[in-house]
Amino acid sequence: MGLYHLNEERQAAVDKIRKRVIENIGRNMDLYGIPVSTGHLYGLLFFADKPMNLDEMGQEMKMSKTSMSTGVRTLLDYKMVNKVWEKGSRKDLYEVEYDWYQTFFDFFDVKWRKSVESNILILKKAIEEWSRLRKEHGDDEYLIAVMDQDLSKMKEAVAYYQWLDRLIDTFVNGDIFKLVPKEPPEQ
Amino acid sequence: MGLYHLNEERQAAVDKIRKRVIENIGRNMDLYGIPVSTGHLYGLLFFADKPMNLDEMGQEMKMSKTSMSTGVRTLLDYKMVNKVWEKGSRKDLYEVEYDWYQTFFDFFDVKWRKSVESNILILKKAIEEWSRLRKEHGDDEYLIAVMDQDLSKMKEAVAYYQWLDRLIDTFVNGDIFKLVPKEPPEQ
DNA sequence: TAGAACGTACAGTAAAAACTGTACAAAGTT
DNA sequence: AACTTTGTACAGTTTTTACTGTACGTTCTA
Numbered sequence: 001m002g003l004y005h006l007n008e009e010r011q012a013a014v015d016k017i018r019k020r021v022i023e024n025i026g027r028n029m030d031l032y033g034i035p036v037s038t039g040h041l042y043g044l045l046f047f048a049d050k051p052m053n054l055d056e057m058g059q060e061m062k063m064s065k066t067s068m069s070t071g072v073r074t075l076l077d078y079k080m081v082n083k084v085w086e087k088g089s090r091k092d093l094y095e096v097e098y099d100w101y102q103t104f105f106d107f108f109d110v111k112w113r114k115s116v117e118s119n120i121l122i123l124k125k126a127i128e129e130w131s132r133l134r135k136e137h138g139d140d141e142y143l144i145a146v147m148d149q150d151l152s153k154m155k156e157a158v159a160y161y162q163w164l165d166r167l168i169d170t171f172v173n174g175d176i177f178k179l180v181p182k183e184p185p186e187q
Numbered sequence: 188m189g190l191y192h193l194n195e196e197r198q199a200a201v202d203k204i205r206k207r208v209i210e211n212i213g214r215n216m217d218l219y220g221i222p223v224s225t226g227h228l229y230g231l232l233f234f235a236d237k238p239m240n241l242d243e244m245g246q247e248m249k250m251s252k253t254s255m256s257t258g259v260r261t262l263l264d265y266k267m268v269n270k271v272w273e274k275g276s277r278k279d280l281y282e283v284e285y286d287w288y289q290t291f292f293d294f295f296d297v298k299w300r301k302s303v304e305s306n307i308l309i310l311k312k313a314i315e316e317w318s319r320l321r322k323e324h325g326d327d328e329y330l331i332a333v334m335d336q337d338l339s340k341m342k343e344a345v346a347y348y349q350w351l352d353r354l355i356d357t358f359v360n361g362d363i364f365k366l367v368p369k370e371p372p373e374q
Numbered sequence: 375t376a377g378a379a380c381g382t383a384c385a386g387t388a389a390a391a392a393c394t395g396t397a398c399a400a401a402g403t404t
Numbered sequence: 405a406a407c408t409t410t411g412t413a414c415a416g417t418t419t420t421t422a423c424t425g426t427a428c429g430t431t432c433t434a
Binding site (some may be wrong): 052053055065066069070073090091092 | 409410411412413
Binding site (some may be wrong): 063070 | 389392394401402
């Protein structure tokens with residue numbers, strides 16, 4: 001993978017081990033809803049010893065430049081890679097964000113938060129309309145029963161999403177480390 | 188949606204609001220890597236006032252029984268629904284797991300944990316081989332430099348995954364509630 | 375033990391997502 | 405100003421995923 005100072009045998013040994021790690025990281029990235037190939041791209045950048053441009057990526061991945069472009073953009077959206085400026089080069093350069101804790105938190109802050117907020121919004125609106133309907137049809141016992149059941153379910157759901165919202169807060173503001181402290185790498 | 192005691196007008200009003208909530212819950216379920224239609228199925232079961240069987244689901248969802256079967260199975264895998272036994276009925280009945288906290292934790296315990304463990308395993312193996320290679324090729328300065336860079340990256344990664352592992356532990360054993368307490372639903 | 379009801383395996387089809395190649399706009403170079 | 409280089413929009417293709425219908429094994433019923 002571009003370590004041209006090494007002889008072929010050593011190169012092969014290095015590549016083999018890296019490849020296995022890359023594949024694994026890439027495969028597990030579908031937890032973030034990221035395509036496997038984009039996961040591999042991430043793995044490639046993880047081991048790169050310097051920022052890479054789109055052409056280099058395409059060469060290593062044996063894929064089109066267009067795919068690299070969209071892949072990198074996805075990773076940028078997730079803040080998993082950063083754009084790097086290097087004088088002399090006209091090409092855009094990218095390197096992975098090595099702070100994986102931050103990557104994890106950003107994922108929740110962006111993706112989960114969005115979901116949480118829209119769910120709370122919709123549920124609160126539903127609860128409101130429900131309460132209104134409930135008054136209007138106060139005579140209909142069966143309807144009241146149905147609505148009360150729905151209402152309690154929805155209120156529980158809102159409580160859950162608000163909890164999730166607070167959990168994500170602890171990710172973003174770092175309070176989570178009070179409960180689960182970072183431990184330095186071995187050695 | 189099967190509330191046959193209600194007149195049509197009221198039925199429509201109830202359905203409309205429910206539908207919006209169901210759609211939203213379903214859509215946001217891709218965070219769990221679940222197909223939208225299976226998310227809708229979940230939403231349907233969420234509002235159902237009693238456990239449903241495959242035929243009823245198919246009727247409501249306007250989809251084949253086969254799809255309901257696979258959809259329900261997916262939700263079972265995620266422990267988002269439970270199989271219910273009801274004497275008299277030969278059909279399998281399902282209802283949603285209303286403890287959404289538990290659902291959230293199970294998701295991490297199953298999906299993320301698996302990923303975390305395989306990553307740790309592969310990384311540790313790579314670190315081991317790396318250290319071995321490092322000794323063998325102690326003469327090659329450039330190789331040493333490359334490997335040391337990789338080694339430190341991989342050790343950082345392991346530390347992160349172990350942190351994630353401990354985080355998931357706090358989900359499973361409930362310690363997370365010490366940091367982010369459950370609040371009861373409003374009213 | 376025959377018959378019906380139920381859930382799912384499996385093969386085929388429809389729909390969606392990923393990927394490629396071409397074309398072009400924007401920015402840099404001469 | 406003409407010519408390069410670079411990244412991406414877009415249309416078309418390939419691959420993957422979701423969905424359906426049929427067929428069949430299992431379990432319950434009579």
